[in-house]
Amino acid sequence: MTDLGADPGTDPEADEFLELEVGGVGNGGVCVARHEGRVVFVRHALPGERVRARVTERTKRFLRADAVDVLEASPDRVRPPCPFAGPGRCGGCDWQHASLPAQRRLKAAVVEEQLRRVAGIERTVVVEELPHAPDGLGWRTRVQFAVRRDGAVGLHRHRSHDIEPIDECLIAHPGVEAMGIERKPWRGATSVEGVVSAATGDRVVVVRGGARARVPRLDVPVRVLRGRPEPGRPVPYVREEVSGRLFQVSGGGFWQVHPGAAQVLTDAVLEALQPRPGEIALDLYSGAGLFAAALGERVGPDGLVVAVESDAQAVRDAKFNLRDLPQVAVERGAVAEVIAELEFGRADGGSGRAQPKRGDHRGGARVRGADVVVLDPPRAGAGREVVEHVARLAGRRIAYVSCDPATLARDLAYFADRGWTPANLRAFDAFPMTRHVELLAVLAKG
Ligand SMILES: C[S@@+](CC[C@H](N)C(=O)[O-])C[C@H]1O[C@@H](n2cnc3c(N)ncnc32)[C@H](O)[C@@H]1O
Structure with missing residues (x-):
């Protein structure tokens, strides 16, 4: 059995847990299971697995649940590289628990299903790998971090306004990470976006929120844009x-x-x-x-x-x-x-x-x-x-x-x-x- 890590939302006394046989993948990065005739959308699971899942939402038509223990694991399952990934944690990545080839197969299955169901098109889809990030990490050249009231930086939890504080984002490009955004206080801001050009190394940070948001000294020289660009005023850019x-x-x-x-x-x-x-x-x-x-x-x-x-x-x-x-x-x-x-x-x-x-x-x-x-x-x-x-x-x-x-x-x-x-x-x-x-x-x- 694999325990998928501490879930900050879990209360073992009050929460409802289900044991589920996990079926195929659906749109939105979830797998589909059934419980007492109703559809359950399960995160952190993979097709073919048997999991113990915590119910996170119950409606008349469906349930949502997070797999918290894997009772029978898929051969595609891997240990998520990021310590902030997992049930109830950072919502930025959906499939860190699947190998990269498996992630691409899951995406292909979603596209095929949408084409068939919505457009009546039967196609075999192959998701092609792109150059520059063979391990699937360090690729994201634009990362928008959320800022808590106390100025701490993080990423939103899945379907939540709660912010998971993080001190590193593994899918962020090293040029974004070099700015050190997550390790600075950003009081007064609501979000901070780090932008880097992988081609030229140009960097910009976009600070949104109150006009009095404090911009801390970053670890490397960065041009700062506060709010939206205004006509007639020079706007920092990357090439x-x-x-x-x-x-x-x-x-x-x-x-x-x-x-x-x-x-x-x-x-x-x-x-x-x-x-x-x-x-x-x-x-x-x-x-x-x-x-x-x-x-x-x-x-x-x-x-x-x-x-x-x-x-x-x-x-x-x-x-x-x-x-x-x-x-x-x-x-x-x-x-x-x-x-x-x-x-x-x-x-x-x-x-x-x-x-x-x-x-x-x-x-x-x-x-x-x-x-x-x-x-x-x-x-x-x-x-x-x-x-x-x-x-x-x-x-x-x-x-x-x-x-x-x-x-x-x-x-x-x-x-x-x-x-x-x-x-x-x-x-x-x-x-x-x-x-x-x-x-x-x-x-x-x-
Ligand atoms: C996915 S981006 C594509 C940009 C460009 N093709 C590229 O690859 O860099 C979509 C663009 O559509 C613009 N956009 C959104 N809604 C629009 C609309 N109704 N009419 C014209 N442009 C729109 C956005 O500002 C954005 O620049």
Whole structure:
């Protein structure tokens, strides 16, 4: 029997314990078991195990439970490398108790199940390992720590506002750990995010909370951003590098957190879309311009890339990052609104550089649509309205990058309604030790 460690929430007198035969894995990093006809979502267990579990939530339809003792262990079980992982402890990692190959199999099973159940798509999914973190540790280049009232730093417990104080995060990149954030007092702050570029070593710390939050002296020189970037004021940034191109990413702005992810995804998107010189491409949810840059280089000066992004600071970063690519236009706004207004035409009848036209439906510009589209929405996915616009505008290929199997599956069903089906689906282990996975669906007509 394996005791899974002290659980600060456990009261042996008051708590309810169940013995469970653990079934398959479900969305959200939990395994599924049954007890007296009801579904039990079990954390800290693995498929095929028999466990003793503490009930953490009881509703009319289901129970939630944390495995506290393993009575029969899966061969995939390993000792969690992090001392803060375990029932009732830090909620940052879901699967430290599974070997890395087993974690990838579990993620693949979740993606397959979502595709089958939500979109009716039968696929065998293989989750590919990314370079730079062979043991699944030391990869996270952005870590947002929570701060307790007394200034101590930690990470939230699973489904809780409670904070588990930690003095080291094993999945954090060594460049984040070198700042020593967890070992300093942060009175007055609500969260502190350490950001490092694995490529250039640039570092920023983003302090959120009260204006009077004290910023302690860190162990290495770090630029500090308090709160959100303000227009007109310089914002500390890190420089990232992909395919030999530098990208400025301000403060807490979006960038892939795994040091291998941005390059692997860019290569995968280019391979999927095969953009050709002179073509028109759309990059929706474009962030700091990662995919727009690669597409802009491929379509060349006679092509056109329209990048759409809603965050003002990300748009400023993208415009700076893409300043040498006049064939890329960055549009600020919500994707649903901007693409509803966009018309693609050639301002000079096709002989020179293409220009996007926006908001002028009566102007007579020829509507050609886009040859290729990449979309990379946040976890909530693109949704039906955006999918319908994209399905109408796209010509040859669509690349859908997603970090959520459930919303990807939902949107793939919408695309299928419009005649676009997955020609290929790739999955990447961009978040080892956690339940999260990065996905790329390549869609073709028919
Ligand atoms: C997952 S990130 C992708 C960024 C970029 N493709 C990359 O890989 O670095 C999603 C981006 O979508 C932006 N975003 C979120 N909702 C949006 C919306 N409704 N319209 C436009 N952009 C949005 C976010 O600000 C964020 O930059």
